[in-house]
Amino acid sequence: MTIQTLDLNAAVLGVFESMLALPIAVADEFADAEEGSAAVTGVISISGDWNGAVIVTVPNELARQVAAAMFALDADALTEAEIQDAVGELSNMVGGATKTMLGGSSSISLPSVTEGVRYRISIPGAREVANARFDSNGSLLTISVVQGASKQPIASRKPS
Amino acid sequence: MKILIVDDSKAMRMIVMRHLRQAGFGNHALEEASNGVEALASVNAGTPDLILCDWNMPEMNGLEFLKALRSKSVKVPFGFVTTESSPEMRQTAVTEGAAFLIAKPFTVETFETTLSPFLK
Numbered sequence: 001m002t003i004q005t006l007d008l009n010a011a012v013l014g015v016f017e018s019m020l021a022l023p024i025a026v027a028d029e030f031a032d033a034e035e036g037s038a039a040v041t042g043v044i045s046i047s048g049d050w051n052g053a054v055i056v057t058v059p060n061e062l063a064r065q066v067a068a069a070m071f072a073l074d075a076d077a078l079t080e081a082e083i084q085d086a087v088g089e090l091s092n093m094v095g096g097a098t099k100t101m102l103g104g105s106s107s108i109s110l111p112s113v114t115e116g117v118r119y120r121i122s123i124p125g126a127r128e129v130a131n132a133r134f135d136s137n138g139s140l141l142t143i144s145v146v147q148g149a150s151k152q153p154i155a156s157r158k159p160s
Numbered sequence: 161m162k163i164l165i166v167d168d169s170k171a172m173r174m175i176v177m178r179h180l181r182q183a184g185f186g187n188h189a190l191e192e193a194s195n196g197v198e199a200l201a202s203v204n205a206g207t208p209d210l211i212l213c214d215w216n217m218p219e220m221n222g223l224e225f226l227k228a229l230r231s232k233s234v235k236v237p238f239g240f241v242t243t244e245s246s247p248e249m250r251q252t253a254v255t256e257g258a259a260f261l262i263a264k265p266f267t268v269e270t271f272e273t274t275l276s277p278f279l280k
Contacts, residue, residue: 019175019265070171072178082171089169092216093264096243105248110168110216 003101003130003145011097012134012143015090020069027133027140039063040083040115042091046099048106052129052147054095055121056087062139063087063115084113098145125149161209161279162189166199166225167241168217172264176212176241183271185279196220200228207236210278212262215242215249223256230257237278241266 009026016024040063042056058066067086068075088111095108114121126146134141163180167173173192180186191208193199195217202208211229215222226238237259242249245263253261260274 015265018267067171071174085169086171089171092169093243096245096264099243100246103246108216108243110218 003098005130005132007101008094008098008130008132008143008145009134011094011101012132012141014097015093016134016136019093020066022065022069022136024134024136024141027135038115038117040087040113041119041121042087042111042113043121044091044095044098044111045109046095046102046106047109049104050102050106050147052126052145053123054091054098055144055146056091056094057121057142057144058087058090059139059141060115062136062141065137065139066090084115087111088113094143123148162191162206163279164191164193164199164202164208164211165213166193166196166211166217166222167214168194169214170194172214172241179266179268179271180275182268183275185271185275188279196222196225196228199225203229203234203236207234209236210275211236211238212241213238215240215244223252226253226256226258239274239278 013024016022038060040058040060044054046052063083064075064078067078067083070086071082091111099106099108123146126148128144129147130145132143165173165176177190191202193202197219213222213225222240238257239260239262240253240258241262243264245261250261262270262274
């Protein structure tokens with residue numbers, strides 16, 4: 001079970017182009033988010049034959065544009081809950097596509113969403129097996145797919 | 161005709177409603193529910209002509225909702241609109257009585273082609 005970067009790219013480009021009508025392009029592999037910039041992160045856990053998670057990090061400005069496209073509202077009129085809902089749904093679609101790429105028998109969790117400045121999402125024992133970066137209107141969207149070290153579902157692990 | 165849209169994401173319900181309008185189905189009455197429990201209550205209040213339902217939802221997921229409908233012999237046409245698009249999930253959907261499964265992300269053309277047989 002492996003994840004091809006090209007398939008991951010196709011999934012994200014499909015979401016942006018067919019459903020959001022927002023410009024998107026694969027970013028340079030060395031592109032990095034602006035230090036200290038605020039962002040919204042959605043996490044989807046996958047459990048079953050393959051255990052891991054898909055982490056989608058969206059800079060605040062782009063998260064607002066994604067939500068505006070989904071709700072068909074002016075970006076300034078959006079609530080925080082609507083922005084979190086939009087990033088959660090974006091993560092859900094990328095997570096679902098990743099699960100389909102993996103094959104086998106697995107299920108995906110509901111999205112969990114967090115936001116802030118200078119934070120890191122860390123899943124103990126998991127290692128990154130694929131990542132992708134995209135540029136949309138000058139904002140860097142990043143996807144990280146991490147796989148758990150054991151067969152125990154990530155979502156059920158107790159914090160150490 | 162009345163279409164019930166079931167998804168825990170308000171953003172996705174908005175996208176589905178927009179795609180329905182763009183596919184030429186904007187003249188139908190649209191109702192919303194955010195999970196299977198709310199959707200069952202909506203059906204009990206008045207059976208819709210078509211249900212478009214997410215798979216993964218809190219409280220009662222789409223598959224549980226579909227099984228609850230069929231156990232009550234409610235035979236309204238039911239389709240999943242979901243990220244769950246593996247062959248295994250599609251087979252499960254059909255076995256339990258779903259008429260179709262639209263995978264996210266979807267297009268207006270997919271809505272038009274898939275829903276036309278159910279909406280006059």
